[in-house]
Amino acid sequence: MRELPDDLLRVLELSDLDRYYDDRDRDEESVASAVAAHLARPSPRDQRTIAELPRYKRLAERWQDWGAVVSSSQALAAAMLEAE
Secondary structure, three states, rough: OEEEEEEEEHHHHHHHHHHHHOOOOOOOOOHHHHHHHHHHHOOOOOOOOHHHHHHOOOOOHHHHOOOHHHHHHHHHHHHHHHOO
């Protein structure tokens, strides 16, 4: 069996979130859709944290750039919606 890339595995896991919330009212927005919507528009409650990213201890360099965080979040959201 071929091993899937980590990013694809994350998409599949997040897309399957609704299975864990079967007890929710069917009229409510799905959990996976709500997560995808938030990922599509990342916005920290405290906007000052964006400028502080490079100072976070042990934060991987790629996540110290807010633009990279936004791009990755939006790509993940798009992939989740495509996987539904």
